[in-house]
Amino acid sequence: MKNIIRNIKGTNDILPDESLLWIYYENYIRDFFQKYGYKEIRTPIFESTELFLRSIGKDTDIVSKEMYSWVDQGNNNLTLRPELTASVSRSFIQNQLNKKQKSHKFYYIGSSFRRERPQKGRFRQFEQFGIESFGSSFPEQDAEIISMAYLFYKSLDIKNLNLRINTIGSREDRKKYVQSLKEYFNKFEKKLTSISRKRLESNPLRILDTKIDFEIELVRKAPRIIDYISDEDKEHFQTLLNILDNMNIPYVIDNYLVRGLDYYSRTVFEVQSDSLGSQNALCGGGRYDYLIDELGGQKTPAIGFAAGIERLILASELDVNHIENKPDIYIVASSNEAINLSFSLANKLRYKKNFVVIQDTLRRSIKSQMKDANRLQARYCIIIAEEEIKNSTVSIKNMDTGDQKTKLFDEVLDFFK
Template identity: 45%
Template sequence: MKIKERIVLAKVPKGTNDILPEQIDCWYYLENKTREVLQNYGYREIRTPAFEHTELFVRGIGETTDIVQKEMFTFQDRKGRSLTLRPEGTAPVVRAYLEHNLGRENPLSKLFYIGSMFRCEKPQAGRYRQFNQFGAEAIGSPLPVIDAEIIAAALSIYKQLGLTDLKLMLNSVGCRKCRPQYLKALKDYFGEKREMLCVDCRQRYEQNPLRILDCKKEKCQLVIKKCPSIFEYLCEDCANHFNTLRNCLDNIGITYQINPLLVRGLDYYTKTAFEIVAEELGAQNAVGGGGRYDYLVEELGGKSTPAVGFAAGMERILETMLKQGIRIPVWDGIRVFIAVTSQEQVVTALSIANQIREKGISAEMDFLGKSLKSQMRTANKLQVPYVLILGSEELKENKVTIKDMVNGVQEEISLNDILAYLKKAYF
């Protein structure tokens, strides 16, 4: 094959990554801890397809959101139906909840997922086109105590992973009743000062004034600083919800920072909105976030059902773990290497290797016809604690040499004693 062709063929698409064997232990560790913690909190795993009908996301996430407007991987199937690779996990979970009537079995469904999400953005640090998230959704309860629980579950995962110095940011974005009034107040406020806002914010002013609060531009910040606070406009229900949530969090020892400017990019949030940030990460510093979405189930065709959820970015978590120097347990590696002194013994070697493997001990041998010296080098590179050396002399007497690679000592043992010897070494 020509070099030029190889350059294109042997290259991942932009914004995607291979996870190589040397990195896989991190992923196992993260996934296992996540499952463990979420199951302890009573959440059950659900797996939904990697793609859905486009309409699900348009309706669920919101037409005016950046995700829907410019970040979705949308394509047509052969019959012209529009499908989209899932850009987030909540809408698919709610879809599955409705499709399988999970609410009928159980008035409260506690579900979690782990999987890849897809967004067609320009990649940068901590942002990829295919990335992995885990998340949890509690569908069916309007009570603030479930908000507190799901926040606690998220924080517990980070804690179990050994992460420190994470900040929980908390806000309420109101509901159908009170948010329109706040939006009107924002419009009134920003309307007078429109000249001082950036181009993007003038656009946001028309589409979704709440988003202006998120703008990081200095001149906008000056205006935002003095804008009306959401907390002056929350209705009684929302205010009570928020206060009770705070009370719950205080009581279980979770510290948080109230940030009235915290606005999430998905339209479905109501009442509680939160974000968990790690300062190490720089520009893309959110390792997780979530909130309540009391209208989403209804929006997707179900009956009115309150719900709350969160999602976390797994690449960002691993990145933070790396920056915080957290050690991750790795695979033990191969325990026994079977070396041969000549090719006549390879079949015997294969047979012995399989016997060892069937007892649950990992074993490896040479498949390249290498010299004994070179096999020993391979064994050493694998950091194998024991090497079995099959020599013609010993085999005549049904014996093999077993070498302890740590202290370099070797002895001859009978073929029948191999398993007993290894078992003694490992159990």
């Protein structure tokens, strides 16, 4: 093969057969979230680098190692978005949406970019979907978001679901907790990985995210954040749990779940599936009540979650062959005059009957066109050959039953009632 240009490592071409799955899930996502009154928001795929430095946190892996950033011809520092919450928050502030009404509920579907090691279900360009709610600080808003996340996957019959939930309190609470974590992990500093030693200085909470086995054992014996949070935050968390109990949504309280982004506060959660293996998170989210204020907006409570379509497809057992994609009609034309007639007829069928109509543009024989119609599993074939042209008719064949009828050209639309 010649020296062809290939796709970049960590990116994928989604070919037509596979894209049927993507279209199915994208439509399902939209339908599901719209039932809760959420509206779609779309933001640019690149933003000012400063947005992610201020929102995600300078010491996170995303910012320090994984962002695709550059300086453009106007000397602007730009970054392909590594996630969408920051972009949606920027849009919320810039468009002064808080002045239009007190509560805003959005969903999104869009590409994100991170230069991490490609592996199963994790790529450098990946498709995220999620929801964001601005305006309510009450636990019932947390319950709505978390129940939506869990019930979304439940409705798709994803197996082995596991909802893990925690509260990480306010900033004031976390300051005390962080100090206790430092004191605890300082005892094991020499045993920690180099990454965890850095985190011990910059943000000890991030050590709780470790995937290293011996560090996981240390984490299990570390102080719990629930013992450091205020009575108000404990009450918020308990009210949330009560609502989830009333909805019969199962959950596990994970005292060491903190999530990987610096903007989270109070409630954090993940929906996991054991069917994904070690990388088992389907989606994750939580509250970010300080973020809007930090980005220059008026202080606004907010909560949301983000998920990946790639991981959804991995966890799903849906076979692309089960998605209906059969053309309604395949028009077989055998001459120039037949081709002209076929184009006129095809457009009438598409726009007056809303049919999917396939036409051959390779000038193949009638036999080859019929074979192609079978391959595509067309429901009907409309055949326009010399005999049909002579009599101003067409032959309409039901490809399932084999029945074939002759109709005048002007009777075709009425045949398909």
